[in-house]
Amino acid sequence: MGAYDDRFGSILIGSWLSSMLYALVVTQVYQYFRLFPTDAMYRKGLVLSTLFFCTVALVADYANVYMPTVTFWGNAEKVNIQYWPVPLFVTTSTFVGVLVNSFLIHRFYSLSKNLCTSIFLSLLMILGFAGSFMVAITLQQFSLYTSRDKAKTAALVWTVSTALTDIGIAGALIWQLLSMKSSFKETQSRIRRLIIQTVQTGCTTSVVSIITLVSYLIKNDSNIPTACNFVIAPLYALTLLSNFNLRQRADPVSGSGRSTSEGNTVRMDGIHVHRTAVVTVDANKTGTEHQQYHNSSKDTKVPDF
Template sequence: MAAYNDPLGSILIGSSLSSMLYGLVLTQAYEYFLLYPTDVMYRKSLVLSTVFFCTVALVAEYANVYLPTVTFWRDTEKVQKQYWPVPLFVTTSTFVGVLVNSFLISRFYSLSKNLWISFLLSLLLVTGFAGSFMVAITLQEFSLYTSRDKANTAALVWTISTAATDSCIAGALIWQLLSMKSCCLLKDTRSLIKRPIIRTVQTGSTTSVVAIITLVSYLKNDSNSVPTACNFLIAPLYVLTLLSNFNLRRRDTISVSGRSASEGNAVASLVSTRLA
């Protein structure tokens, strides 16, 4: 059983880190409903949906660790199989990414009105979703660890598209905000627009970096469980990205309302509102 120390150890560490991030998700979700009880229904539904799918993905992660390390431990034949938790995790974590990235693409379009870039970002998102769906189907059909190579093509499409989508969405938002900032002559307004830029870098780059690490680790060695462990972190990070955008609205609104009314501050207020 020592041969399984590396693959099982990776997913055990990944599930532990994911649990910590999930605790932050619950804290941020509680803060959101506490601060914005009258928020529009679609935002509440979006938060509830992402938290729900994130919870199901975490349960699948736990089961993915528990089955080989406890239930089937010392049973070499059963330990070599991948059971229902793996396709379930792939599907639910992808749903979280699709929901959050769809929201971010809509925010970019709201700011830029650039239909072509929004369409290309959506195309990347759909491609990644299709790749993850094929991975889930393949892993369900070929459950042995030794048969994981059958999902290589779909996994590459999934990981490359996910990394590209996260990076491009973050880059597009930053580019749009920088162009708006350069058009503002007032120093206070430029400072107000700078805040959502920093927020986008902090939140958007996190999922991008993890997605890129997942891709690199998969290309380096597609037979270990390091990419799976990295993927465990994606769902809660996506939800935290969404909730950070929602929960920081209060600070931005206070900053804008505390200044004198002007055209520039109106622009900054509009940016803060549309990003949320």
């Protein structure tokens, strides 16, 4: 029975880890809708779509473990076949990554206006999704566990492109945030927090993608890359939700949290405007003194990730 440790034990452990991460995803989704009820509909739709595909991927993970270890246990021929859950979790987990990375690439473009880098990252993301789709089709056509080599080329395209996309997005965002300067201590502190957040969330999916790639290159007949792929979808979802939930909380009165004022400083979702008054006295006016007031402002825009 120890011969099945690699094949079934790895995906069983992967399903446990995926379940724990999924519980965190559900908690973060609840927190998002509680804290930001007035968010734009596209953000709410993105969160719900991500949760839906994470749920489908988790069900596929469970089915992929259940069928060989329960339904067909003891049937040597049946347990060597990869059934419908395998292509399903491959495509759904990758689609979660596409949703999250599309949002992050859009954020990067909105922040930097760097069209070339944004297009390059988008092409890498699309290439990774195409590779995962080809893996799913190949596994559906050649369902024997021993026929996994037929999907090797597509699997390499998928894993390499995914790892490069995650690393590229995290690196581009960090580089752009490092280039931002502000004379406001609070804004500069917020930029530093965003850099730390980008490193933490971006490196998580990047590291898992690299582990998946390395484990596949070392032993492509193992189920360890499959187990790694089990956790990638909830990790992507947590990346998205952490970007949303770490924003400034909504104002308890208006619910929007869009604008607050403190003395001469106005804060609007990361835009800090400091007002100063300059008084000019014109003594040349006969019998009167003319006073001219001029308002000047500085602003530094920090995006809400």
